[in-house]
Amino acid sequence: MAELLNTTDFRAALEDAIKGREAKNASFSKAWANGELSREHLARWAENHYHYVGPFADYLAYIYANAPDTATDAKDFLLQNMYEEEISDVRHTDLLIRFAEACGTTRERVMDIDNATAVTRAFQGWCYAVAFREHFAVATAALVVGLESQVPSIYRRQYPVLIERYGFTEEEAEFFDLHITSDEIHGERGYQIVLDHATTPELQQRCLQLVRHGADMRFAYTKALYDTYVAPDAPVADPEPALA
Amino acid sequence: MPRIRFETADREVTFPEGDEVNLLRVAIRHECGIPFRCASGNCGTDRVRVLHGADQLLPARRRERDRLGELYEQGYRLACQTYVAGDVTVAWDPDQREMEASGKVYDRLRQVWLAKDDTAGSPGSDG
Numbered sequence: 001m002a003e004l005l006n007t008t009d010f011r012a013a014l015e016d017a018i019k020g021r022e023a024k025n026a027s028f029s030k031a032w033a034n035g036e037l038s039r040e041h042l043a044r045w046a047e048n049h050y051h052y053v054g055p056f057a058d059y060l061a062y063i064y065a066n067a068p069d070t071a072t073d074a075k076d077f078l079l080q081n082m083y084e085e086e087i088s089d090v091r092h093t094d095l096l097i098r099f100a101e102a103c104g105t106t107r108e109r110v111m112d113i114d115n116a117t118a119v120t121r122a123f124q125g126w127c128y129a130v131a132f133r134e135h136f137a138v139a140t141a142a143l144v145v146g147l148e149s150q151v152p153s154i155y156r157r158q159y160p161v162l163i164e165r166y167g168f169t170e171e172e173a174e175f176f177d178l179h180i181t182s183d184e185i186h187g188e189r190g191y192q193i194v195l196d197h198a199t200t201p202e203l204q205q206r207c208l209q210l211v212r213h214g215a216d217m218r219f220a221y222t223k224a225l226y227d228t229y230v231a232p233d234a235p236v237a238d239p240e241p242a243l244a
Numbered sequence: 245m246p247r248i249r250f251e252t253a254d255r256e257v258t259f260p261e262g263d264e265v266n267l268l269r270v271a272i273r274h275e276c277g278i279p280f281r282c283a284s285g286n287c288g289t290d291r292v293r294v295l296h297g298a299d300q301l302l303p304a305r306r307r308e309r310d311r312l313g314e315l316y317e318q319g320y321r322l323a324c325q326t327y328v329a330g331d332v333t334v335a336w337d338p339d340q341r342e343m344e345a346s347g348k349v350y351d352r353l354r355q356v357w358l359a360k361d362d363t364a365g366s367p368g369s370d371g
Binding site for chain 1: 282
């Protein structure tokens with residue numbers, strides 16, 4: 001039976017739970033960072049990514065509702081995060097759509113979930129289910145530590161490439177610039193909430209399990225983008241003969 | 245290892261050589277007391293004055309420069325927007341509040357909250 005981990009060991013375990021599953025190492029992320037994608041590929045990414053991050057404030061609202069009024073620090077963080085997603089400045093989904101339009105697609109195509117892969121739809125459903133059903137510390141571990149805290153490491157590789165190799169303007173790529181820094185802070189505060197409120201061995205172990213699942217989901221979602229949109233376009237070195 | 249000195253809190257934190265770390269994230273993790281509210285470079289509550297090691301900070305991007313305005317030229321940075329690559333010392337006013345809201349933020353809030361005319365007292369308004 002698991003024992004209660006001290007704060008230092010629990011934090012290390014949470015960080016370890018992401019290792020080996022980082023979305024920055026998925027095939028689509030690598031191709032992006034290497035400048036190997038076309039604007040059409042990036043448009044398809046935006047059409048999918050909208051359906052993962054678009055409802056992020058909804059996910060957080062479920063977690064907020066599940067948090068007791070004694071968890072003031074956690075509730076304040078969740079509310080601030082929702083506010084920043086939606087109305088503190090340009091709505092984050094509008095920044096994403098601005099990038100999508102610069103890639104050549106349209107707001108209508110981005111918002112139409114029929115343009116997302118089945119894996120993206122499953123990813124969105126998993127986020128809703130975890131937010132709705134799990135203890136607030138566990139859901140925070142899954143969505144903030146497992147997913148949101150990965151963002152700076154992904155976008156810090158991708159943003160410079162967007163400007164320098166793909167030729168986007170800073171304004172067109174503001175979605176990425178904003179999240180590099182904001183998700184540093186959101187991720188750190190997410191760790192704090194999990195460390196402070198997962199106070200039993202069972203809750204700690206469930207947090208670790210859901211961080212692993214979250215990282216797995218983000219990796220699978222990112223890999224599916226490559227498999228769906230990039231691989232069919234990629235040159236095949238030694239193609240097998242077509243079946244008769 | 246590179247060292248960040250949080251002068252106002254009389255605290256120092258080291259980080260691995262070769263890393264580039266977010267200043268506010270380090271401060272939060274190690275409870276060094278830099279005040280903050282948002283994490284988007286909007287509120288300006290986390291402005292710090294760089295006492296030493298400004299050359300060890302990654303250059304400010306447009307969002308941070310725009311928000312700080314003249315303060316940027318006076319040696320201030322927004323901790324949430326700042327990445328550190330080497331030895332640096334920062335200080336701040338522990339009682340400081342957010343900077344005057346930028347016009348962009350107010351415009352957005354006006355758009356959201358004042359979209360409906362709530363002065364007419366019409367039936368059905370959810371005043």
